[in-house]
Amino acid sequence: MRARASFSEILGALGNFGGSRKFLGLSEILRAIYGIVVMANIRHDYSSIQEGFSMFFKNKIVVISGAGSGIGRATAIQLAQEGATIIASDIHRDNLASTAQKISEAGGRCQTYMVDSTDRDAVFDLANTVISEHGQADIVINNAGIANNARIDELDLDTFKRVMDVDFWGVVHGTQAYIPHMIARDSGHIVNISSIFGWIGVPKQAAYNSAKFAVFGFTEAVRQDMAGSRVKVSCVHPGGIDTPIARNAILPQGQDSDADREEMATRFKDMVHSTPAQAAETIVRGIKKGKARILIGRDAVMVDVIRRLFPVNYGRILKFPVE
Numbered sequence: 001m002r003a004r005a006s007f008s009e010i011l012g013a014l015g016n017f018g019g020s021r022k023f024l025g026l027s028e029i030l031r032a033i034y035g036i037v038v039m040a041n042i043r044h045d046y047s048s049i050q051e052g053f054s055m056f057f058k059n060k061i062v063v064i065s066g067a068g069s070g071i072g073r074a075t076a077i078q079l080a081q082e083g084a085t086i087i088a089s090d091i092h093r094d095n096l097a098s099t100a101q102k103i104s105e106a107g108g109r110c111q112t113y114m115v116d117s118t119d120r121d122a123v124f125d126l127a128n129t130v131i132s133e134h135g136q137a138d139i140v141i142n143n144a145g146i147a148n149n150a151r152i153d154e155l156d157l158d159t160f161k162r163v164m165d166v167d168f169w170g171v172v173h174g175t176q177a178y179i180p181h182m183i184a185r186d187s188g189h190i191v192n193i194s195s196i197f198g199w200i201g202v203p204k205q206a207a208y209n210s211a212k213f214a215v216f217g218f219t220e221a222v223r224q225d226m227a228g229s230r231v232k233v234s235c236v237h238p239g240g241i242d243t244p245i246a247r248n249a250i251l252p253q254g255q256d257s258d259a260d261r262e263e264m265a266t267r268f269k270d271m272v273h274s275t276p277a278q279a280a281e282t283i284v285r286g287i288k289k290g291k292a293r294i295l296i297g298r299d300a301v302m303v304d305v306i307r308r309l310f311p312v313n314y315g316r317i318l319k320f321p322v323e
């Protein structure tokens with residue numbers, strides 16, 4: 001039950017405490033108490049909203065691809081700490097096991113599956129397993145991804161296809177495997193990881209740019225498909241996040257020595273603005289708020305502004321290194 005008092009009444013009553021008179025009249029004391037009760041109620045309402053927020057993921061089934069490292073792992077851990085059951089998939093068994101161990105140490109629940117997100121049948125099999133075992137899939141985070149660094153004349157078709165397979169088709173498979181179930185329940189949330197490279201073209205990123213622009217376009221279209229339903233769809237655009245993605249990038253032959261990788265990883269580290277834990281925090285907050293776009297890091301915010309102000313000449317403003 002909410003008490004009611006006008007703002008000026010409350011201020012008026014409280015203001016009397018600071019006045020020059022030594023004693024308050026009974027009606028003033030009552031009004032002051034009334035004001036304090038109202039404020040306490042507001043505080044109570046606010047803390048119950050916060051409590052509601054902290055209960056948001058309790059007993060939710062959250063599926064995350066690429067959960068063995070970086071953003072996927074950090075998001076899995078945070079969501080498990082907030083009470084979700086995590087269905088974690090990846091292609092690296094040891095990394096996946098280590099994510100599960102961290103979740104278990106934090107008192108959370110996690111099941112792991114070795115699933116290659118480019119394998120449509122395997123992704124659909126996992127969806128069937130999750131839905132038959134748990135009865136539902138509440139949130140699906142299509143996160144698995146790989147990087148590539150090759151100028152267009154050095155970019156071979158197999159590499160281009162591999163990047164599209166993981167970074168784009170993996171997202172499509174993960175969306176299509178779960179969305180019929182979400183539509184049937186009129187409930188659920190698809191969260192697809194694009195990038196700031198889903199907005200702007202960058203030298204040596206033709207394959208990655210193609211995949212991430214495609215994820216953005218695909219996710220936007222799916223969001224329009226779901227308009228009017230309770231199925232939410234979010235596209236995440238991280239700026240630079242300090243993960244091993246650059247070190248593990250597919251590089252052109254002759255540029256993929258340990259020294260090359262080390263140099264690339266060092267250059268990448270100099271550019272990143274956020275940790276995986278910060279990225280996870282932003283994703284978790286964005287999911288709670290049901291945001292259509294989730295931007296991670298001030299670099300993402302800055303790039304978003306620049307690409308809107310300079311839709312053609314953003315490259316000059318951002319001063320991409322040209323070799």
Ligand SMILES: NC(=O)c1ccc[n+]([C@@H]2O[C@H](COP(=O)([O-])OP(=O)(O)OC[C@H]3O[C@@H](n4cnc5c(N)ncnc54)[C@H](O)[C@@H]3O)[C@@H](O)[C@H]2O)c1
Pocket residue numbers: 065066067068069070071072089090091092095115116117118143144145146166167170193194195196237238239240241242243244245248
């Ligand atoms: N790190 C950044 O700066 C950054 C910026 C923008 C977008 N992103 C995107 O965020 C996502 C996560 O990247 P990250 O930085 O945490 O990288 P990461 O390398 O730390 O993690 C990626 C995970 O995906 C897994 N993976 C790769 N191919 C897979 C496949 N075929 N099937 C299943 N799992 C597979 C890897 O094993 C790894 O565990 C990616 O989609 C990436 O493109 C990252």
